[in-house]
Amino acid sequence: MVPPGARRWAYVRIMAGTILGGGLGFYVMHRIETSYKAKMEERLRRYEAHLLAKEKEAQELQDEGRREDQAQLLPDS
Template identity: 60%
Template sequence: MAPPGSRRWAYVRVMAGTILGGVLGFYVMHRVETSYKARPPDLALPLCPAPSPLPRGLTPRFSLLQARMEERLRRYEAHMLAKAKEAQQLQDEAQREDKAQLLPDL
């Protein structure tokens, strides 16, 4: 059996290693996340069109991602318009049924 003093130092080493390992792991993951995140384009774009097909500071990959996002947005807007039309039709149908129930049959 180990003497009580060495057991205490073992606990201190374990706790210190856990804390330092957590701090180091957090720092490393933070650096990895910031290095792989997509960076936003420059907000100060030139007023006149650039001679290249892409604005300054944008990469072809960014323009592809932007095109995909715009396509998704168009599909989402079309989907939402279709849902709104369907909801309006259902509401109109319900109103017609309510009016038909109120009117007596002749």
């Protein structure tokens, strides 16, 4: 037969372990989530910068094409 104090101590250990384990799990998941968000924000900034550079390059090519078209339309004097 198990003494009454041992059973109570077992319940206390189970509850304390559950609470501490939950707190530790929450902390770890919070750190992972904030790290992931920071990485994704940086990745988004780089992607937006890349898109802006491509857009600027396309605009420059389009402007260059217009200048060539105008140069062909103007008579040589």
